[in-house]
Amino acid sequence: MYRLDQNDTEVFALPADICYVLSFERADRHLLDIRMEVSTRGEPWLDFVLPSWTPGSYKIREFITNFTLEGVLDEQGHLLEVEWREKNCFRVLCDHAEKVYLKAVYFGNERSVRTTYLSRWQAFIMPSNCLPYIRGRQFEPHHLVIEVDPARWRHITTPLSPVDFGFPPRLGALTYDILADSPIQIGNHRICACTVGGRLHEIALVSDEPVDDEWIVRTVDRVVRVVWAFWGGELPYDRYVFIFHFAPNVFGGLEHARSHVLAVDPAALRELAGTHRFLRLLCHEFFHTWNGKRIRPEGHGPFEYSHEHYTQLLWLTEGVTTYYEILLPYWCDFFTQRELLVHLALEIEQLSHVPGRFYLSVRDSSFLAWVKLYGRSPDGPNRFPSYYLKGALIAWLLDIWILEQTAGRKRLQDGLRELWQRARRRPERGFTEDEVIGALEDATGVSLGSTFVEWLTDRGELPYADFLSRIGLQLQWHSALDRERLFGEKYMFGRLPGMRFTGLSLREERGSLVVETVEEFSPAAIAGIAIGDEIIALNGVRVQSLTQWDALIGMADEAVEVLAASDGRLYTTRLALKPRRSPRLQVQATEGSPQHRLFERWLCRPLPEPVDVELVPLSLWSPWDVEPRLLP
Ligand SMILES: [Zn+2]
Known part of the structure; x- marks a missing residue:
């Protein structure tokens, strides 16, 4: 049966005919030295393929660009012939050799949660970037030997399983898909851990700046308990690894079956909004x-790494997940009820500034993720909606719908739990859209019919007012023209800049303001201001910073004269200023009313209050004293 995950016990002492050996002598120059030993099993040739993309990140990245094959030898040290078949595939002619030995180097100098990065301080390996697989042999065990000098780098943190307790450390994966899905952090990072449900949760903290390790562990512990309570049953893994990269100006995450990687600016954890984003x-x-x-879309595993894997279901995997990333922090007690409603209102506001919602459905946005969302054009929001954003709001309306139709007895969570049970029964295959809707309907008894499919296929507004009112919420749009602030108890400030809407977003660049995005149909679009233009002056006053821009715009009347440069030539235009409108969610239902009861039901935590138990003390793990902990 096809597997996307494994337990450590299944891999311990398991032999493998394909083995990678990684060494780090040139890591300071971002180079990873790779050797590969493969039993040929008498085959006349073997085709080696390096992936072009990594699951969870739907973009062709052509990792082969950074991969150089240095040569292939047989047991006697004779050079074997190599023939390139495709841009990311080469054929080794085995010439009756029993084993072939491949040597390659990978240049890893892109720092992100999805790319291999090496430096003199650390190595972050994403196997899908740098380790080729052998066509037709992805489903057999693979070994990975890490030749690292323990005096230089003490720790290896990875969801890959130990194969033995020798040195250098030998790790294993049941299949190539599992290997590709298993990031490896090597270096002198700090390691913490907590145990929940009898499973060890390791946390690698990669950070030059101090972060509060104890707080991180407590937070992880809380999240694991609440998410686990949401899904019920047993935790679906034997061990889980969190790899946290704390570095300036980064933000992002990538999920795997037994691990995930986050990148966050440590400065964000020193203020509320940044910490909310992290949570x-x-x-x-x-x-x-x-x-x-x-629970995955059909076709998302086994993977064919050379080409796109299309799916219309990213509204489920990303949209529904984004909805719960807002509710779960409330259930974890990280957000107040007011903050929860503010976060949801912000999602509505954000989508209201995406004119692309009128051009592409969320289903098609998912299908075209490879060239749309991951294309990252600054004009993107004008042309299509994000399946994260719109998907999250669809999930919210769906949750309300199920609550209302079942008088609060069922909710979206019940449908997802049913999907999870079905996924467990047949892990070898993902779901089609019909199967997902079928499972949601079976579990809740609500017939979703054509209305729900319309939300997925429509290019228009979602029926917020109608659905929110069913749980007693009202969406109100406020315009914030002037703001008031006081000194002491009652002495007023002078007039402060108000919040104006122009449809422009700007960035400061070497003492000037450059247009980053222009919202379609907005005053800026009507004024003919374009992405990439440089804004020079407003009403004859030179502007060089965002603070100055905000002040001038905020104090101006109905319009300003803009002097800007496009393509090296100056132009002037009139930019109308509109009051900025923001949505607010107000609880309107009176206590005891049916709507209010549904509202309370919507808010209530999925399961019994998770208990706080003592954390495992910070435990330093090095692969060389692994025995007490990971023995099967
Ligand atoms: Zn996601």
């Missing part, structure tokens, strides 16, 4: 352990 991201990636990795 949402943490809940999001961990929720994927179920929704996205184990």
